[in-house]
Amino acid sequence: MLKFTEEHEWLKLEGDVATVGVTEHATTQLGDLVFVQLPNVGAKLAKGDGAAVVESVKAASDVFAPLDGEIVEVNEVIVKDPSIVNSDPQNAGWFFKLKISDVKAFDGLMDEADYKKLVG
Amino acid sequence: MSVDTPDISPAPLRPTPLHSLHVDLGARMVPFAGYDMPVQYQFGVLKEHLHTRAAAGLFDISHMGQIVLRPRSGMIADAARALERLVPVDILSLPEGRQRYAFFTDASGGIIDDIMVANRGDHLLLVVNAARKADDEAQLRAEMSDVCEIERIDHALIALQGPKAERALARLAPNCAAMRFMDVREMPIMGASCVVARSGYTGEDGFEISIPADIAREIAEGLLENPDVLPIGLGARDSLRLEAGLPLYGSDIDTMTTPVEAGLAWAIQKQRRAGGVRAGGFPGSAIIIEQIEKGTKRRRVGLRPEGRAPVRAGASLFATDEGGAPIGAVTSGGFGPSIDAPIAMGYLPSELAMPGTSVFAEVRGKRLPVSVATLPFVELRYKRS
Numbered sequence: 019m020l021k022f023t024e025e026h027e028w029l030k031l032e033g034d035v036a037t038v039g040v041t042e043h044a045t046t047q048l049g050d051l052v053f054v055q056l057p058n059v060g061a062k063l064a065k066g067d068g069a070a071v072v073e074s075v076k077a078a079s080d081v082f083a084p085l086d087g088e089i090v091e092v093n094e095v096i097v098k099d100p101s102i103v104n105s106d107p108q109n110a111g112w113f114f115k116l117k118i119s120d121v122k123a124f125d126g127l128m129d130e131a132d133y134k135k136l137v138g
Numbered sequence: 139m140s141v142d143t144p145d146i147s148p149a150p151l152r153p154t155p156l157h158s159l160h161v162d163l164g165a166r167m168v169p170f171a172g173y174d175m176p177v178q179y180q181f182g183v184l185k186e187h188l189h190t191r192a193a194a195g196l197f198d199i200s201h202m203g204q205i206v207l208r209p210r211s212g213m214i215a216d217a218a219r220a221l222e223r224l225v226p227v228d229i230l231s232l233p234e235g236r237q238r239y240a241f242f243t244d245a246s247g248g249i250i251d252d253i254m255v256a257n258r259g260d261h262l263l264l265v266v267n268a269a270r271k272a273d274d275e276a277q278l279r280a281e282m283s284d285v286c287e288i289e290r291i292d293h294a295l296i297a298l299q300g301p302k303a304e305r306a307l308a309r310l311a312p313n314c315a316a317m318r319f320m321d322v323r324e325m326p327i328m329g330a331s332c333v334v335a336r337s338g339y340t341g342e343d344g345f346e347i348s349i350p351a352d353i354a355r356e357i358a359e360g361l362l363e364n365p366d367v368l369p370i371g372l373g374a375r376d377s378l379r380l381e382a383g384l385p386l387y388g389s390d391i392d393t394m395t396t397p398v399e400a401g402l403a404w405a406i407q408k409q410r411r412a413g414g415v416r417a418g419g420f421p422g423s424a425i426i427i428e429q430i431e432k433g434t435k436r437r438r439v440g441l442r443p444e445g446r447a448p449v450r451a452g453a454s455l456f457a458t459d460e461g462g463a464p465i466g467a468v469t470s471g472g473f474g475p476s477i478d479a480p481i482a483m484g485y486l487p488s489e490l491a492m493p494g495t496s497v498f499a500e501v502r503g504k505r506l507p508v509s510v511a512t513l514p515f516v517e518l519r520y521k522r523s
Contacts, residue, residue, distance in 0.1 A: 049373075050184035052473040053446050053480070071502065073448050075183040075473045076373045 021124060022133035023084045028108055034121050038084060039112040040072070040103065043137040049074040051100035056092040056114060063087060063116070065123075070113050072103070081113060085123050091115040154200035155294040155351040156358055163369055171268035173201040176371040183373035187475040190340055190378055191516075194300035195370035196361055199339075202295055203271025204348060205278060207262040207286040217262050220285035221255065224277065226397065226420045228407035232257045237322045237335055239405050241397055242274065247422030247429070248393035249400065250277070252385070256322040256335060262286075263322070263333065265295070265346070267387045293333075294354030299344030299378075301519065302366040307334075307345055310360055314345060319520040328357050336521065339375065341382025341514055343521045380481060381474045383440060383513030389451055390438060390469040390483055396422070398429035399485070401438045401513070406430065436466065437491040440511035441482040441499070447506060448473050448480040449499040455484060456498045459505045465490065468499060474515055481515050482508070 021029045026044035029036040045051070053073040063069055063083035070081035092114045096102050103111035118124060128136070151174035160167060165176035176198065178186060189195060209217040218229040227240040237256035241249045251270040256263040266274045271290070278288050298307055307314045311327045317336040324333050330353040338344040349357055361367050376386070385391045391400045408414050412427050420426075443449045450471040454464035471482030482499070490497060493512045498505035 049178065049182040052184070052475075053448055055447065073473065075187065075377050075475060076177075078448065078450065 020130055021127035022130065022136075023127060024136065025082050025084070026137075027081065027084050029084055029116075029124065029127065031118075031121070031124050034118050035090060036085070036087070036116045036118055036124065037112050038069075038114055038116055040081060040107055041133070041137075042107050045104050045107045045111075048072060048079060049076065051103050054096050054100045054103065054113075056094070056097060057089045059089050059092060061089045063089065072100070083116065084127070085116065086119040087116040088119075089114050090117045154198055155354040156198045156200060156296070159355050159358055160198065160369075165369070165371060168372070170372060171201055173268065175201060176369070178371040178373045179369050181368065183371070183377060184475050186368065186370045186374035187377050189368050190300045190370055190374060191342060191476050192300070193366040193368070194298060194302040194306050194344075194364075195340075195374070196358060196367050197297040197299065197370050197375055198294070198358075199297050199346070200294040200354070201268035203264075203266040203268065203274060204291045204293055204295060205264040205266060205271070205275055206289045206291055207264065207278065207282065208260065208289070209286050211285075212260070214257060214260065214262070217286050218257075220282045221262060222410070222416060222419065224281055224420060225253075225255070226406045226410050226423065226426055227255070228409040228416070229255060229262070230416070231407075231409065234259045235322055237263075237320050237337065241391075241402065241405070242277065243397065243420055243422045243426065244393055245421050246393075247396040247425035249387070249391045249395060249397060250274070250393060252387050252391060252402075254335070254337065256333075258322065258324075258333070263348075269388060291348075292351055293348045294351050295346060295348050296354070296358055297338050297340075297344060297346045298361060298367070299338045299340040299342045299370075301343060303342070303344040304521070306361055306364045306367050307347075309364065310357070317521075319343075319522050328353065328360055330357070332357075339382075339384055340378040341384070341516055341518045342378075343519050377472055377475060380470055380472060380483065381476055381514065381516045382518060383483070383515060385438065385483070386470055395438070395485070396426055396429055396434070398426060399434045399436055399438065403430050434488060436485045437488050438469075438483060439486050439491050440493075440513040440515060441468065441471070441484055441497075441508045442511040443480040443482065443499065444507045444509065446480065447501055449482045449501055449506065449508060453482075453484075453499045453501055455486060455508075456500065456505055457490070459498050459507070465497070476516055481511075483513070486510065
């Protein structure tokens with residue numbers, strides 16, 4: 019099941035692990051990425067903590083933890099080639115996998131229709 | 139994640155004569171120095187940057203100020219001598235049809251603005267920074283009205299930059315091909331009288347063209363008909379000038395930096411230095427001339443982060459990877475698309491300003507190694523002969 023945040027992240031849940039990335043809308047706003055910094059595997063994050071950093075030619079932006087949880091895997095491929103985030107943000111350009119502390123919290127996130135309304 | 143949204147500016151933003159063109163081209167518009175300006179078009183900063191270095195880019199720089207100084211005597215030398223009271227640059231020797239980089243200085247040797255000065259035969263034409271133009275005009279009126287009539291002209295100003303700029307402009311203005319770097323000529327473009335300078339802010343060959351406002355869009359569209367020419371926003375303008383090692387007023391230079399600290403002493407000709415025929419006589423001259431002779435405590439330097447993480451303006455610089463007070467700061471920084479690496483500029487103590495020196499920049503609480511690099515980061519491709 020796919021969910022979204024107001025911070026322009028998408029989450030795909032399998033069991034209690036959510037794969038997290040940024041939305042196509044976000045990549046359009048950010049422009050071509052030239053640098054990605056990912057969290058360490060094992061990092062325990064609270065919702066709203068800075069989890070990753072993305073930088074375009076012009077600016078740096080934070081990617082926040084969408085829910086409380088622990089980082090269990092990161093996508094090193096986008097560190098080597100940040101352009102994958104731009105070309106395939108919702109598949110190959112995923113950022114990290116988050117083992118969610120409270121899976122019920124996932125249900126409270128936006129569904130795709132609501133997110134599309136948010137970004138117009 | 140956080141996505142930048144444009145600042146909401148309290149004052150209404152001014153449009154340039156090309157505003158409707160930017161909107162029609164789908165530009166993302168942002169407030170800049172009181173104007174509603176394109177930061178990027180559909181292809182984005184990275185591709186716009188690379189296109190300018192590979193072919194040609196068209197920039198709207200109409201927000202910059204264009205000021206005419208017309209000598210009341212009719213003698214251009216009178217205007218030149220009067221302007222030399224405000225800038226440490228040899229204006230008197232500037233031949234007709236040539237322009238020169240200069241800066242207004244203050245009593246403590248700081249830089250009030252950096253400008254271009256052209257000798258147009260019967261007048262001097264100044265191009266000044268957008269955010270400084272009102273103050274510059276006020277200062278010129280206060281200090282030079284005895285000698286010159288001072289007039290701000292509301293022409294559009296566009297820059298056409300890149301290795302294919304000459305070919306692109308020559309289709310509309312064949313005479314431009316005979317110009318060399320820093321030449322300035324008046325020539326008709328699509329029936330309008332324009333002033334063309336062979337100069338720019340990218341490190342590439344190219345032109346800056348002053349155009350009557352009412353025909354600016356038509357000429358810009360005429361240039362954009364050429365598939366080699368793409369519109370380029372302020373985002374790529376900034377990364378291009380950073381790679382070219384060119385300082386940005388308000389970031390890399392300001393009233394707290396002197397031209398010598400900023401590495402701009404090359405623009406102060408011998409005529410205005412100690413022992414020169416017109417030595418001194420500009421604001422802050424004692425300080426600036428002494429700094430040319432004896433050096434400065436700090437210097438503007440290029441910086442190359444060793445990793446891939448960009449180091450941006452405001453980052454503190456340290457001598458060691460932990461402890462100690464900052465020894466300097468980054469004043470401009472980002473990613474250089476043409477060299478595919480992060481690059482920056484900043485100020486360091488002069489004893490640490492040698493290329494190759496290792497220092498550390500603090501980014502998100504971590505000290506990242508950066509080395510002092512020679513400026514520019516890319517080869518300048520001006521047409522000097």
